Amino acid sequence: MNRAQLIDKLKEQLAQLEQEVLRHDAALAPQQRKLIQDVERFNDGLFIQSGAQLAPCIGQIAKDIKQLEQRLALGLSAATIVASCERIQDRFTAVKRALTTTGINLKSATQARQSARNRSHQRQKQAHNSSGFDWIAAGVMQNSHQLYEELNKHLNWARKIESKIAQLETGLDNCHSADKIKLQNEILLMHRRLGKCRQAISYIEDRIQAFERPYQSQNR
Structure with a gap:
């Protein structure tokens, strides 16, 4: 060749x-x-x-x-x-x-x-499971829609607890001294529940950001 x-x-x-x-x-x-x-x-x-x-x-x-x-x-x-x-x-x-x-x-x-x-x-x-919020179903953490539902649920709970605290504190001014300690303890309990609820809200918001971040980067 x-x-x-x-x-x-x-x-x-x-x-x-x-x-x-x-x-x-x-x-x-x-x-x-x-x-x-x-x-x-x-x-x-x-x-x-x-x-x-x-x-x-x-x-x-x-x-x-x-x-x-x-x-x-x-x-x-x-x-x-x-x-x-x-x-x-x-x-x-x-x-x-x-x-x-x-x-x-x-x-x-x-x-x-x-x-x-x-x-x-x-x-x-x-x-x-190690976050302290394992009472929120683990499956919720894998679903964006369920995460938002869980967030709204906790936001509603927080509003209800805040309303209950305001109601109890109003009643505290008008109750007899014998009932004040019981009422104060109930208010303290409500504040603890509110604190836990707010922590859960922050936790769920962090999970939403972590869940959506990969999809946001893929769509750039």
Whole structure:
């Protein structure tokens, strides 16, 4: 095979690969591209590329073929030409392998993300159980809608307790001295309940922020 035939064969091979890559990239859904956008698909030194789409590789192989064509025209040593050809073939092989492993990368990334979510939920559950608010159902901590319902419930309780305290304190001024100690103790109990309720409100508000933060960052 002469020089011209070698270059023509490589260009033909690249054109066929380009069509496969274009079909591959077009078939990827936006969420799939996002899922493995930071995944390194190739060994260092083969391509400057990461993520799902493989189209950037075609331009880099084309550049190698152009460089080989120039080296052939300059009559460089056989060893140099062979090294260039081997590098081009290594790149062809790597892209073809990547075409067949995208599904594996997607599945692996999906499982890794789910595992991270499970670990996060487990940490939240453990933190919840040791927070002193384990009387709030742990399942509530995993659902944004239920968190807001729980928050509204505690806000209503706080308002009712505040109203009860105001009522008791009004009655304190008008009650007989014999009943004051009992009434004062009841007011103290109501203040304790109010304090616990406010702590729970702050805790639930923190859980809402922690729950929504990942979704806010994904939508930026």
